Amino acid sequence: MEGIKHIVAVASGKGGVGKSTVTVNLALALSAQGYRVGVLDADIYGPSQAQMLGVAEGTRPQTVGENTFLPLEAHGLQAMSMAFLVNSRDALVWRGPMVVGAFQQMLNQTKWDDLDFLLIDMPPGTGDIQLTLAQKVPVSGAVVVTTPQDIALLDARKGIEMFRKVKVPVVGVVENMSLYTCEKCGHEATIFGAGGGERIADEYNTALLGRLPLTLDIRELADSGTPSVIAKPESAESQAFADIARQVAQAVMGTQQSGPTISFSE
Template sequence: MTAITRGQIEAAIETYIDPDLKSAFTAAGCVQEIKIDNDQVHIELKLKHVCATRHETIRSALTEVIAPVAGSRRIDVHIDQAVEGHPSPKKLPGLAGVKNIIAVASGKGGVGKSTTTVNLALALAAEGARVGILDADIYGPSQGMMLGVAEGERPDTAEEKYFKPIVRHGLQSMSMSYLVDENTPMVWRGPMVSGAMQQLLNQTLWQDLDYLLIDMPPGTGDIQLTLAQRVPVSAAVIVTTPQDIALLDARKGIEMFRKVDIPVLGVVENMSVHICSNCGHEEALFGAGGGERIAQQYETELLGQLPLALAIREQTDAGQPTVVADPDSAHAQRYKAIARRLSAVLAKKSSQGGNFVPNIAVELD
């Protein structure tokens, strides 16, 4: 049998560009081991991002590119994935069980940020991650309803000072809606709201999470500043619609995170097109190309585009978000593709070194 070398196998692997990483596995440092003998070629991949639904596709793709080099040898590709924690010099006690914190934000309300957050969290879980959601919108919490948590259900406590997160669809979650009646308005000033958010975050016993997604309130106010100043946020994701007025506010959100040294992983364009439930016709009701323009302007990327679809709204309102209600649907596949790319971009940024918890100074020009 013709002899082959590790270099030949690596060269073959380099010809496959993974769509989530947007690079070869060799360049991304994912190839842990290559063993060659007379009978087989064995490859060990260790991925730092989650993509469980694509493992079989990856195996097939690598087998195809390696086969011409391997000859008659059997090709065995083993894939493992392990999310690494975001490096930070300051780790708060209540977040000891959390590897990465991702803020999901928007400049204005009504762009579908909470719906996007819950579906992205479920998509990350479907790809093999352990995920939690903190509903940081103290004035208008909605994650409880979206996750199907019954009104009046309260979290258990531990050690007389911690809340245990409520688990639904495999997600750990905490929300102000779990602590007060849903008809009770939170008539609070900014410092009280910021304090409540910190308590929810730090007094919840988050258990071994790869990602904690924080569903941020709209705007760039007290909660956003408190989060940036006191919490080791790994990165942020901006949700917007293509509408010009939404893009204007999304720019403010991106600028805010840039000022406090929190990297923005990318932009999710929600309601990019309306899909008619009767005929399937697509129409860009709120304009087109806005998410891509703002991503280019701020040197980030458009993580994905989501449609304005009746099914997404109905499923989320019923406490069964799209990714769990119809996991094989085209809508669910879009959420999963965004989640995989988000995970890959964060893994790359973390390997390059993390941001710190900044001090914030307000300067008046």
């Protein structure tokens, strides 16, 4: 795509596993390593990147010509989200074709400026947006986010299977909320189970890119619009994101993927 070298989808089989938080911190970690990075919030019904990037409610992108947007800039990233185009408090009661149309407009009608990486914060599941992305866009790779919990792993498997069916390479798995350490006594607890990310990575012969702890800081800083990687770059969590970013960049640099052909059979 014009203005973009590599597109990376950040996905999850189910909601609530921290996919958007991983996306924004991964984007900031890549930016800190010298890459030009953009973020496209493809969760049309529930966009969250505007708040995580600290973009004030009501901020709108500038237009160029009749149908082209300039991406907003925040923390050195180029960004586009449905939250920049509509009132974030309004519920979008749209059918599938309208959602797909909105996604295609944001992707294709945004004037991305010489990006090394465009990270797409995917909606949960394996539906219209995922199929449209695979059909219309040369995706260099996908990162799948999960928690160690067995229920989350069930849906993560579906996400990996979906990307394989549409011939998008899965770069690896990020295990989020893997360990909680009590701030008062130092006791460690695997609240959502242990080893789930490693098991699913082994099962599908892909990489476990990293394990992220369950901490108050990650949540609070993302909610405040200053994610961990920029607010506390020396923290253990930020170093984990930096390591994941290096692996993702190494895996997709030089990868060129043509869009797959999708067919349906009974």
